[in-house]
């Protein structure tokens with residue numbers, strides 16, 4: 001048991017080191033899927049209620065700082081920050097601008 005443990009740790013660390021870009025790509029896919037899921041009326045943009053569920057879905061997947069925003073109840077503040085033109089909806093372009 002004691003002999004296999006360091007080997008496993010080393011293998012795990014090197015895999016984790018090799019995969020950051022893959023993990024980021026996977027997160028992008030997850031975030032895109034969460035966006036589609038949160039966009040309840042399927043108009044391609046997120047009103048505040050849709051944005052809040054987008055944050056919570058991302059938090060559940062541990063994407064970016066969504067978990068922190070969600071646990072601290074900062075949805076409204078995040079929405080205001082991301083809705084750059086203050087028209088009451090968040091677009092994919094506005095989300096991209098803050099990433």
Ligand SMILES: [Ca+2]
Pocket residue numbers: 039040041042043044045046047050
């Ligand atoms: Ca929508």
Ligand SMILES: [Ca+2]
Pocket residue numbers: 083084085086087088089090091094
């Ligand atoms: Ca906007």
